Amino acid sequence: xxxxxxxxxAVARGLYEAGCSFVSSYPGTPxxxxxxxxxxxxxxxxxxxxxxxxxxxxxxxxxxxxxRSFCGMKHVGLNVAxxxxxxxxxxxxxxGMIIAVADDAGMHxxxxxxxxxxxxxxxxxxxxxxxxxxxxxxxxxxxxxxxEQFDTPVLLKMxxxxxxxxxxxxxxxxxxxxxxxxxKNPPKYIMMPGFAKKRHPVVEARLKALADFAETAPCNxxxxxxxxxxxxxxxxTSYQYVREVCCEDVSVLKLGMIWPLxxxxxxxxxxxxxxxVVVEELDGFVEDYCKTLGLTVxxxxxxxxxxxxSQNKVAAGLGLSVPQGSALDEAxxxxxxxxxxxxxxxxxxxxxxxxxxxxxxxxxxxxxxAVAPLNAIDSVICMGASVSGIHGFNKANSGKTDGNTVAVxxxxxxxxxxxxxxxxxxxNDSNSTVIILDNSITGMTGHQQNPxxxxxxxxxxxxxxxxxxxxxxxxxxxxxxxxxxxxxxCESVIKEELAAPEASVIISRRPCALLKYVKHKAPxxxxxxxxxxxxxxxxxxxxxxxxxxxxxxVDTTLCTGCGVCRxxxxxxxxxxx
Amino acid sequence: xxxxxxxxxxxGGQGSLxxxxxxxxxxxxxxxxxxxxxxxxxxxxxxxxxxxVRYGDRVCSPVIDTGxxxxxxxxxxxxxxxxxxxxxxxxxxxxxxxxVNPMPVITGAAEYPAQLVEKMKAAGYHIxxxxxxxxxxxxxxxxxVNLVLMGRxxxxxxxxxxxxxxxxxxxxxxxxxxxxxxxxxxxAKM
Numbered sequence: 078x079x080x081x082x083x084x085x086x087a088v089a090r091g092l093y094e095a096g097c098s099f100v101s102s103y104p105g106t107p108x109x110x111x112x113x114x115x116x117x118x119x120x121x122x123x124x125x126x127x128x129x130x131x132x133x134x135x136x137x138x139x140x141x142x143x144x145r146s147f148c149g150m151k152h153v154g155l156n157v158a159x160x161x162x163x164x165x166x167x168x169x170x171x172x173g174m175i176i177a178v179a180d181d182a183g184m185h186x187x188x189x190x191x192x193x194x195x196x197x198x199x200x201x202x203x204x205x206x207x208x209x210x211x212x213x214x215x216x217x218x219x220x221x222x223x224x225e226q227f228d229t230p231v232l233l234k235m236x237x238x239x240x241x242x243x244x245x246x247x248x249x250x251x252x253x254x255x256x257x258x259x260x261k262n263p264p265k266y267i268m269m270p271g272f273a274k275k276r277h278p279v280v281e282a283r284l285k286a287l288a289d290f291a292e293t294a295p296c297n298x299x300x301x302x303x304x305x306x307x308x309x310x311x312x313x314t315s316y317q318y319v320r321e322v323c324c325e326d327v328s329v330l331k332l333g334m335i336w337p338l339x340x341x342x343x344x345x346x347x348x349x350x351x352x353x354v355v356v357e358e359l360d361g362f363v364e365d366y367c368k369t370l371g372l373t374v375x376x377x378x379x380x381x382x383x384x385x386x387s388q389n390k391v392a393a394g395l396g397l398s399v400p401q402g403s404a405l406d407e408a409x410x411x412x413x414x415x416x417x418x419x420x421x422x423x424x425x426x427x428x429x430x431x432x433x434x435x436x437x438x439x440x441x442x443x444x445x446x447a448v449a450p451l452n453a454i455d456s457v458i459c460m461g462a463s464v465s466g467i468h469g470f471n472k473a474n475s476g477k478t479d480g481n482t483v484a485v486x487x488x489x490x491x492x493x494x495x496x497x498x499x500x501x502x503x504x505n506d507s508n509s510t511v512i513i514l515d516n517s518i519t520g521m522t523g524h525q526q527n528p529x530x531x532x533x534x535x536x537x538x539x540x541x542x543x544x545x546x547x548x549x550x551x552x553x554x555x556x557x558x559x560x561x562x563x564x565x566x567c568e569s570v571i572k573e574e575l576a577a578p579e580a581s582v583i584i585s586r587r588p589c590a591l592l593k594y595v596k597h598k599a600p601x602x603x604x605x606x607x608x609x610x611x612x613x614x615x616x617x618x619x620x621x622x623x624x625x626x627x628x629x630x631v632d633t634t635l636c637t638g639c640g641v642c643r644x645x646x647x648x649x650x651x652x653x654x
Numbered sequence: 655x656x657x658x659x660x661x662x663x664x665x666g667g668q669g670s671l672x673x674x675x676x677x678x679x680x681x682x683x684x685x686x687x688x689x690x691x692x693x694x695x696x697x698x699x700x701x702x703x704x705x706x707v708r709y710g711d712r713v714c715s716p717v718i719d720t721g722x723x724x725x726x727x728x729x730x731x732x733x734x735x736x737x738x739x740x741x742x743x744x745x746x747x748x749x750x751x752x753x754v755n756p757m758p759v760i761t762g763a764a765e766y767p768a769q770l771v772e773k774m775k776a777a778g779y780h781i782x783x784x785x786x787x788x789x790x791x792x793x794x795x796x797x798x799v800n801l802v803l804m805g806r807x808x809x810x811x812x813x814x815x816x817x818x819x820x821x822x823x824x825x826x827x828x829x830x831x832x833x834x835x836x837x838x839x840x841x842a843k844m
Contacts, residue, residue, distance in 0.1 A: 081678045081688060106694055185693065209689075209716075242716035243678060243690040314716070321714040389719040400721030404739035405777055409732065410764035412756035414666065414701035445699065450761045523694065615761065620700055623755050624762075634796055 081243040084235065087210035088149075088177060089114035090246070091217025095173075096254040097121055097147050099139035101132040103493065104522040105151030106186040107240040108179035112149050113525075116534050120251065125525055125534045128460070128493040129154035133161045133176060137230075140174040141266065143257035145221055149177040152193045153459060157494070159196070164268050165230050166200045167276040169283075172257045173224035175217065179235040182358045183385035186521070188440065188459065190383070192359035197232050197336035201280050203287050204232040204336040205296065208316045210244040216333065219296060227283055227290070234335065236358065238314040238385065288337040296333030297342060302326040307395075308350030310343070310363055310374070314386070315356045321388040322397055338366050347372045354379065354395065358386050416445045418621040419590030419597065419637030421516050424561040425485070426453040427617050427641070428568050434575075435482040437470060439463035439490050442520040442589075446485070450618045454485070461486070461494030468498065468507045479508040480575045483583075486511065489519035489527040492542065496551065502580050503552025510574050510581050513544060514561075517588040524592065548582045555581035562587060564644045590637050598638025599654050603629045607650035614642040614651060655686075657710035659718045660807075663737050664729030665754050666693075666703045669800040672825060673727070674705040676804060680813060680821035681709040691716040702733060702756075725810065727803050730754050731783070735770050738779060747779055748807050750786035750799055782806065789840040798837035801826075805841020 082090065088111045092100070100123040102112040116123035126132035129150040139146035150158060155178045162176070178196070181187040197204035203223055205216045213235075220231040264272045291297055304326040311319045312332040319329060330346045332338070347353045347367070355364040355376035364376035379394035380386060389399045416423050426446040429436050430453040438444060438454035439462060447454035456466065467484035486495045491513050502509045519525040526532040531541035548556045555577055559570050567585070574581035588595050600621075608628045615622060621635035622642055629650065643651040660677060662670045671692060678690045686709040693703045706718045720739045728734035728749035741747065751771065758764035767773070771783045784806065790798040801822070808818055818838065826834045 079682065081682055081690065083692070109694075238691060238716050241692050241694055243688075243692070244713075244716065245682070245687060317714040317716065387717055387719045388715045389721075400719065400742070402721035402723075402739040402741055403743075403777075405735050405770075405774055405779070407735060407767050407770070407773060408764075409736045410756050410758045410766065412665065412700075412702040412732070412736075413758075414699035415757050417667075417699060442699065449757065449763065521699075612762075618757060618761065620755075620757065620760065623760050 079245050082210045082246045083243050084210045084213045084239040085110035086114040087213030087246050088217050090248050091214035092147050093118045094251050095218040095221045097145045099144050099146040101126045101135035102149040103129045103132050104525040105154050107237045108149045108151045109522045123534050129158040133158040137165050140170045140172050143172050143259050145173045147175045152180045152191050163200045166202050168266050169228035173221035174230045175220045175233050177233040179240050181237050194362045201284050202232050204234050206234045206313045206335045208313050210246045284337050291334050291339040292341050298331045300329040302328040306351050308353050311356040318388045318391040319356050322392040415620050418635040419639045421561045421587035423617050424641045425585045426451045429453045437463045437467045437484040439486040441487040441490050443514050460490050464495045464498030464511055467509045468502045471507045471509050484511045488515040488529040492528050500551050512583045515584050515586045520589050553582050558584045561585045562639050600633040600636035601631050601651045604650045607648045609648045613645040655710050657708055657713050659723045660707040660725045661718050661723045662705040662727045663733045666701045668729040670705050673800040674707050676821050676825040677707045679824050687713045689713045689716045731770050747781040749783045751783050752787045790837055793837035794833045801834045801837035802841035805838040808842050
């Protein structure tokens with residue numbers, strides 16, 4: 078039966094139908110829902126791993142054991158998983174294995190705009206690229222076939238617009254494959270130099286065989302038009318933009334397999350038209366390849382390698398008419414994302430700003446501590462970089478910044494890749510202060526469990542990492558726990574730990590205010606008689622507090638009664654109940 | 655049929671995903687090709703959010719670009735103004751008149767523009783503005799603004815009340831069905 082399905086959900090459906098039985102992933106927008114949806118199928122074992130490297134390795138282990146496996150992540154997650162990626166390319170698989178990577182052109186929820194297609198080329202792995210939900214299902218199934226036929230992990234490349242768009246699909250039934258027998262095979266699975274040297278030629282031969290496959294694979298589709306003047310090579314969501322603006326007369330080579338590319342097909346397509354334009358987001362990946370074949374093609378001279386494309390951008394690049402809307406002639410203030418009312422991070426950031434500290438930040442909801450009015454973060458790079466970064470910062474300053482610099486990192490991010498940085502602080506002895514913002518959930522990606530929460534992906538009780546004991550075990554002697562709703566406590570503990578002559582960890586512990594089990598207090602209200610209009614309560618950037626007619630006003634639909642603002646009010650104008 | 659475009663805009667957390675889910679189901683039952691594009695992740699944290707709903711004989715792009723929207727349905731007045739450039743010259747803005755201050759306004763770095771409805775009318779936009787929040791509260795919950803807006807939007811379409819009711823029943827949890835039906839009816843009656 079026809080139904081609307083999110084691209085990510087469709088990939089999960091494809092995994093299910095193809096008989097996938099093992100999923101290990103780390104959440105990351107825009108990839109998260111693939112794994113969340115896969116977890117809903119009883120036939121699929123699904124888990125959140127602590128990071129993408131662990132997830133890929135676990136999925137490889139399942140493949141080795143003979144079960145079809147899957148691992149999903151966002152583009153930057155593949156950087157973390159790149160180490161196993163490049164070597165499982167050499168070993169190949171036993172049962173089929175898919176690694177989905179979701180790019181975020183336009184950086185809707187990411188720290189960079191890298192183009193993951195380059196990984197397929199660098200790791201010499203096949204990559205499929207669906208352009209809608211129906212292809213999400215079809216390509217997941219095709220990926221398992223390719224994986225087993227060519228003895229290779231297969232990359233499935235998503236992008237925000239395919240991952241987070243619903244389109245029509247027709248699901249079918251699951252076909253349960255028999256578990257493949259695991260046979261010991263050291264030359265294939267032990268990648269030490271003697272064996273690996275013999276595997277590299279296998280990889281190169283496989284790539285050639287895959288390129289031959291790509292020449293006639295139905296996922297690479299030549300949509301022949303009558304107009305010989307223009308031909309377009311495209312894939313993914315760019316294909317949809319091209320089809321939106323070009324009539325059926327225009328020939329389109331729609332690539333479903335983006336690596337390896339089919340030389341003969343590209344050449345014969347190029348020969349069939351007067352002018353070839355490659356329409357692709359971010360890098361000129363296909364364009365550059367065509368040029369190595371000696372083909373005359375256009376692409377990045379017409380379309381930017383920055384930001385995502387759209388139908389109007391494609392139309393403009395092709396010299397077609399572009400619909401012009403008219404914007405209201407008015408200064409519209411921006412509406413950036415903010416920390417929610419009641420967010421436990423707010424009290425901590427207020428304190429860090431008040432103490433005028435250097436704050437080495439990290440990836441999560443708490444990155445929002447960087448925006449006005451808190452403006453409390455100095456740098457944000459990638460998962461785990463705060464804990465490693467503060468060590469280098471303090472070492473380079475020969476101890477001069479020990480007393481005025483902290484690192485902040487969330488509980489899930491600390492599990493992901495903060496722990497190793499903390500080991501470095503202890504082992505190489507910097508007097509650094511790390512604050513773990515423990516809100517007991519992976520927040521920004523939409524509330525996923527992690528090893529510190531006590532629950533697994535399926536919602537069942539699970540082993541819970543004891544953060545205090547872990548930090549002690551890694552070599553940190555000073556471990557303190559504070560409640561970020563208690564500003565006085567936060568300030569005194571931070572001052573003490575910054576002054577202490579050795580490394581410390583401060584665990585700022587309070588669950589995310591959006592968690593269903595968190596009970597909110599009654600919203601506060603403002604006694605306008607008492608309010609002296611000093612705006613002290615406005616310093617914390619709470620979306621529930623605004624100024625109306627010269628007095629503070631609390632939006633009772635948003636306020637969770639956390640009481641952080643109340644601690645800033647010297648005239649007792651913010652009152653409970 | 656030429657592809658029709660509906661944008662649903664608002665502030666992250668206001669419930670625009672439910673509205674797009676409902677519209678998607680409704681349009682699918684009529685046999686249209688449908689695409690719905692959502693926003694997840696960082697923007698959901700109180701930022702400006704937009705969801706695209708497109709339908710027709712064959713829908714290709716999942717997003718709506720400038721000058722293309724037949725309807726902009728807005729949960730918040732400033733957001734209606736923000737996306738005006740996406741409206742077709744003959745398009746319609748259906749908006750809640752509720753104002754939610756963005757952080758730059760809260761901190762005093764910017765001002766919430768005054769008299770936006772009047773300004774949009776004067777600029778020639780066809781705008782249908784009303785207090786959806788009060789109607790939602792009348793229905794029983796301020797969170798039902800999405801169904802009030804869908805009720806209002808229903809006046810511009812030829813779907814039968816039964817078709818809308820079925821799509822609502824498919825889209826909301828059973829225990830909130832009555833509340834949502836009431837909110838829809840209040841919006842449709844306006």
